[in-house]
Amino acid sequence: MKDSAAPVPPSDRTRVRRIAENARYDEATLHAIVDDAYLCHIAFSDDHGAHCIPTACWRSGGHLYIHGSNGSRLLKQLVRQTCCVTISHLDGLVLARSAFNHSMNYRSAMVYGRFEAVDDEAGKHAALEALMDKLAPGRQAEIRPGNDKEYAATTVLRISLAEAACKVRAGGPNDDAQDLAWPAWAGVLPFTHARVAPVADPTCAVAAPAYVRDWPTRQEELAPIY
Amino acid sequence: MKDSAAPVPPSDRTRVRRIAENARYDEATLHAIVDDAYLCHIAFSDDHGAHCIPTACWRSGGHLYIHGSNGSRLLKQLVRQTCCVTISHLDGLVLARSAFNHSMNYRSAMVYGRFEAVDDEAGKHAALEALMDKLAPGRQAEIRPGNDKEYAATTVLRISLAEAACKVRAGGPNDDAQDLAWPAWAGVLPFTHARVAPVADPTCAVAAPAYVRDWPTRQEELAPIY
Ligand SMILES: Cc1cc2nc3c(=O)[nH]c(=O)nc-3n(C[C@H](O)[C@H](O)[C@H](O)COP(=O)(O)OP(=O)(O)OC[C@H]3O[C@@H](n4cnc5c(N)ncnc54)[C@H](O)[C@@H]3O)c2cc1C
Ligand SMILES: Cc1cc2nc3c(=O)[nH]c(=O)nc-3n(C[C@H](O)[C@H](O)[C@H](O)COP(=O)(O)OP(=O)(O)OC[C@H]3O[C@@H](n4cnc5c(N)ncnc54)[C@H](O)[C@@H]3O)c2cc1C
Ligand code: HEM
Ligand code: HEM
Known part of the structure; x- marks a missing residue:
């Protein structure tokens, strides 16, 4: 646990x-x-060069989790290389003089690091249930749970949050005195990422x-406003 | 101009x-x-590996623009390598059975490609005025304009939107029939990225x-809702 009063950047890369x-x-x-956040952007590379892929994410403890198809290029690449995961909230436009x-x-x-696969069945189930809990607390008990075939087609990955930095701007404009x-x-x-009226399936x-x-x-x- | 009725992906990389x-x-x-969007995420690499940097963006014609300090690592790297620029709007959580x-x-x-510098003074001014027009139409005429020193410290880059793909999900859940x-x-x-009450500087x-x-x-x- 880092001391927030006297923070130390975890690596040269995150300063x-x-x-x-x-x-x-x-x-x-x-x-x-x-x-x-519900969404992160992940930078990685392959033969085509750099890619920046948006994907759903959630946190359990000291890890950030993502999921998708076993056939996904994104997930296959991410266990092979280090990457950078970024989350951004735009809270406002600052109008100066x-x-x-x-x-x-x-x-x-x-966040920098390498994803690892959550391979054991129990861990995979628990991770996807944590995603559901984040979206809709209590819903896990109501829905038709994943079956073996669905779980078998799915890859869950996690990355440690240890090597990370944040940047936060808040408050009004900083105009020059003159x-x-x-x-x-x-x-x-x-701005706020507002939740608006639910739309039931017909x-x-x-x-x-x-x-x-x-x-x-x-x-x-x-959501804090600004 | 691509034909939206029978769209053709512009490259193997964007299929x-x-x-x-x-x-x-x-x-x-x-x-x-x-x-x-007011914000994009850009994937590029340097000696530290892959980076995913959030930055303000805007469009003029067939190009996407960004700006920052001449001293920025991001901007210095982006004229040297191809990169991937991603914009994502999260419109809703889809709750299936x-x-x-x-x-x-x-x-x-x-979007894939390489940024180029907008070096000429007139182009740089016009680009930053287009940013202001996007944020607050009419405000350009009210504010203290940039001076020579400020413009000289600033880099404006643009990337062609020619090699790009979009992915859009809308509508309700697709549950299995059973x-x-x-x-x-x-x-x-x-969700909507809502605009809430302005806060004047004291x-x-x-x-x-x-x-x-x-x-x-x-x-x-x-903002379309979903
Ligand atoms: C909504 C939004 C709009 C922005 N608009 C602009 C803009 O228009 N122009 C501009 O120059 N910058 C903008 N930024 C800031 C931008 O994200 C970078 O911080 C900045 O461009 C410097 O990039 P760099 O690669 O030169 O950073 P450096 O400061 O050299 O980065 C070094 C390390 O610091 C950490 N770091 C850097 N930036 C961030 C960050 N944003 N969040 C968390 N950790 C970070 C990373 O570990 C990074 O590897 C914006 C950021 C946000 C979230
Ligand atoms: C809000 C949000 C949440 C998402 N959540 C998940 C998730 O939880 N799990 C998951 O697997 N995927 C998710 N996606 C989809 C994700 O962005 C990728 O499309 C998907 O992961 C496949 O990645 P890939 O590298 O294997 O793509 P491929 O289909 O192999 O990509 C090939 C090319 O298609 C284009 N492309 C791919 N994805 C996109 C895109 N999203 N937008 C525009 N062009 C694209 C690019 O040019 C890319 O290089 C989410 C997307 C969004 C915007
Ligand atoms: C048992 C639980 C779940 C399993 C097994 C599962 C499995 C999968 C799989 C295999 C894919 C890849 C689809 C493809 O690329 O062809 C996928 C994509 C996705 N999943 Fe899940 N998922 C589960 C729960 C959830 C939940 C709770 C959410 C939250 C909303 C979610 C959101 C998404 C999204 C947004 C995509 C991307 C679809 C796209 O590319 O547009 N999933 N999921
Ligand atoms: C004449 C017009 C402008 C000039 C010359 C200019 C110049 C700059 C420069 C030099 C930086 C880099 C700061 C640094 O990294 O040290 C910067 C950053 C930034 N600018 Fe501008 N800018 C202009 C207008 C705008 C406008 C209209 C906006 C819209 C809100 C804007 C938003 C930002 C943001 C968000 C950053 C990032 C600051 C951060 O790192 O937190 N700029 N600008």
Whole structure:
């Protein structure tokens, strides 16, 4: 566990150089950024060069998990090479008095390392159940569970969160002192990844459970605005 | 211009293999996905291996633009190698009756190629003004424009959108026929990247212009829900 009061970057590769005062290396920030995400982007290479693939992700303990088909190029490559996994939340547009000082508020995390396969059946089941729990707490008990054929076709991978860095920008614009009287509006136009009204499948006759009814209000608990 | 009725992938590298029926190779889809984004993720490599860097982006014509410091590793590397630029919008969680058929609704675009520097002063100014126009139409005329020193410290790069593919999932769950009677709620929990109430800088005495006042309602025009 890193000390967030006196953070130490875990490696030369993860030391933030540009606008380094926004770097964060503590575990609490890293976990919060990962847990607020459903999606990561993964950089890896093959004969065609560099690829940046978006994929669903979730955290259990000190690992980030992904899953897909045994036949997926992404998953086959990721156990063979080190890669970089990035999660980004865009929290707002920062409008300064000067063009140059415009910016964005964001929370991002970059993780380096190599994925490993979650090969044992129990581990694979537990990992996919953790994904379900993240999306819809309680739903695992209601659905038709995965069968042997489905699990056999599926690869689950995980990567340690040990080698990671975060970068966080929050708050209003940082204008130069001599621009403060410039007559332009200054402030933040915030975003939130909002949850909106659920859409039931036309053939669905089952009443909406709590995690569906509460969906549009879940955002207040989860997403910090800026 | 590609024919969206009978789309042809522009290269072997951009032919979608997994769930290929969700592939889109037409320009209208690509431009819509790019224009709805403020943020892309870029995969490239250096001595430390693969990196996946999030950065602001915008489109003018057939190119995607990014910008930053002359001293940025990202920008220095990107004119030296081919890379992959990815944009993803997460539109919803798709809740099926079976675990295996859960999915996400999304719109994503992956672009391959090499960035080139926008070196001429007029082109650089025009590109950064296009960014401002995207964020806040009309604001360019109100702010303190960039000065020579600021422009001299800034690198603007662009990449052609010619070699690209999109993948789009929309609509409800695709359950197996034998699962349709399973007593679990089925449908979509949609997301939108919502615009919420602007936050003025405490020292700002200027009345909010239209692009600030209208910010929370801009979402309806721009972001398709699912
Ligand atoms: C929403 C958003 C918009 C952005 N827009 C721009 C932009 O328009 N122009 C621009 O120059 N930059 C932008 N950034 C910042 C960008 O992600 C990089 O931090 C910056 O470009 C420097 O890249 P570099 O490779 O030169 O970084 P360096 O500082 O040299 O990176 C060294 C190491 O620091 C860590 N690191 C770097 N960046 C991040 C990060 N964002 N999150 C977590 N760890 C990180 C990684 O471990 C990386 O390998 C944006 C970031 C976000 C999230
Ligand atoms: C929000 C979201 C969540 C996802 N979750 C998962 C998941 O949990 N598991 C999973 O297996 N996949 C997921 N995907 C799909 C993922 O992006 C890849 O399409 C898939 O993993 C196959 O990767 P591959 O390298 O094997 O692709 P291939 O099909 O072999 O890729 C070949 C080429 O097709 C194009 N291409 C592939 N994927 C995309 C894309 N998403 N957008 C645009 N062009 C593309 C590229 O040019 C790529 O080089 C998700 C995508 C999104 C946007
Ligand atoms: C004249 C116009 C502009 C110029 C000359 C300019 C220049 C720069 C430069 C030099 C950097 C690099 C900072 C660093 O790495 O040390 C940067 C970063 C950035 N710029 Fe701009 N910029 C301009 C307009 C904008 C606008 C309109 C936006 C939109 C919000 C914007 C958003 C950003 C962001 C998000 C970063 C990343 C900062 C970080 O690393 O956290 N810029 N810009
Ligand atoms: C028992 C549980 C699950 C199993 C066995 C499983 C298996 C798989 C497999 C094999 C694929 C690859 C499809 C392909 O590339 O052809 C896949 C893709 C995917 N899965 Fe799952 N999955 C499970 C649960 C979930 C859950 C709970 C979600 C959450 C929403 C989810 C989201 C996705 C997404 C988004 C894709 C990508 C589809 C695409 O390429 O568009 N999965 N899953």
